[in-house]
Amino acid sequence: MTDQAYNPNNSCYRHPDRQSFVLCQRCGRTICPECQTPAAVGVHCPECVREQRAQFAANRRASGAPNGFTVARRRFAMLDQKATVVIVAITVAVWLLDQVSGRLFSSLLAFNSLLLPTQPWRAVTVLFVHSSFLHLLFNMWALWIFGRMLENMLGAWRFLALYFVTGIFGSMLVTFLAPGTSVVGASGAIFGLFAAFFVLQRSLGQNAVQLLVIIGLNLVIGFLPGTNISWQAHIGGLIGGFLMGFVFAQTRNIRQRPLQITLIAATAIVGLGLTAVGYASTIG
Template sequence: MTDSDIRTNPDNFCYRHPDRQSFVLCQRCLRTICGECQTPLPVGVICPECLAEQRKAASAKVTRMPRRRVAGLDGKPVVTYTLVIVTSVFYLIGLIPGIGLHVQNLLAFQAQLAYVQPWRLLTVTLVHASIFHIAFNMLALWALGRSLEPLLGRWRFLALYLLSALGGSVLTALLAPNTWVVGASGAVWGLLGAMFVIGRHLGANVTAIAVLLGINLVITFLPGSNIAWQAHIGGGLVGALTGVIFARTRKIRQRALQIWLLVAVGVGLLGALAVPLYLSA
């Protein structure tokens, strides 16, 4: 409203209530407003329309802080589910006549073949001897992964699983080089070892995990169990070591150190695998 408009309104009636005379102007549009239409501000009063516009402009300027999403901390253990599905699919492929046996022979672990076919160090986790064997391992992987993966993050959890599997294969190659090994037990033992170490570091009650480790250890050494204890112990030890690394390098500024330590564990395991070759040379 301009000054000329004000002069043509000598009686100064409220623009929203023409029957109410007032001598108070809105500080923004300069229209006359009665007491009911006035909203006090530090610099005067404004009318309802100007107040609504001001609130709308203020709300438009407010931006929400983006949610900080951390990989693996969204509660969905994607890697765990993927490992369970992939392993189960390979087990089903192994049941196909004519094809299954060939696939199993190509993926199972035996130290002498691993030197020329290194993928066997990890693909051993995809081959299982029976339905009970894979059911037990996948149940343990599902149960442990649902807790560990959201805690560690997807890539750390995958690194833990693979390093544990590698640890089981390497110790088997060192102590039982002529033994054929199948199953993901070494990797699962690594998850148990890491959970025990990380739980202790965080101050959690790890009694149940310790009991589970003890029971599995007894079963592993039962006469006639036909279990490659070397894979279990190797996977458990490497898993515990990886758990120590994760527990001691949790800060963001330690991320590079954590990666290098994990690489060092992998290189060290491969170096240990070369010891028999060096001794036989």
């Protein structure tokens, strides 16, 4: 077992001689008690606090008359989980449009491995379409809970990378294990969030047994007869989530940012490459 007391990543980024296991909920830097500013969720580092204040001041200066659009833009700028909010809003909007258009969006965005050569974007757009209201409700509820926590820990862009890369891994395993099957839903990415959150919690020395139980129960449900659930996408998302979580856990240090970006891109390329291999093997 690694001795965390000698891990430089567990030292305050502003005071290297002070050990701490607390991360800024926005950028992920390790911060000591002196550098912590309480936030709605967790704590923020001095740089993130200054950035928020400067952004808020800039929004106030540029806002002009407080009309409805200005107020909405100001409130959105102050959100700490913009990416999660946007994904949920787009997914709900697509579902509503799908209902009034006679499932047009499902036919355009659903994933089927046979369409990969001509419509490869379906490996990602599948995350935005759902088969029923309950399907949408469960996935968006899970995204709202775990997405906001992960976005606070990772930041918006790393969270978006996690969401879409794990979604690709879900489509990848569907290509291998259920070729020619049409699937919809964000479940692959949701399971990816579960896995990544588990890895990050364990890397911080926190108990994640309850989360492991949740993952297991939801995974078992997908194998029950008559549920019509793509368990292949769930397992693929878990694989992608564990990989991405490991990348984030091992590259926490701010100086490792170039390495982190490289590994994220490499993981995405692996997911896309395996999807192509899966397609070639099923038609060949």
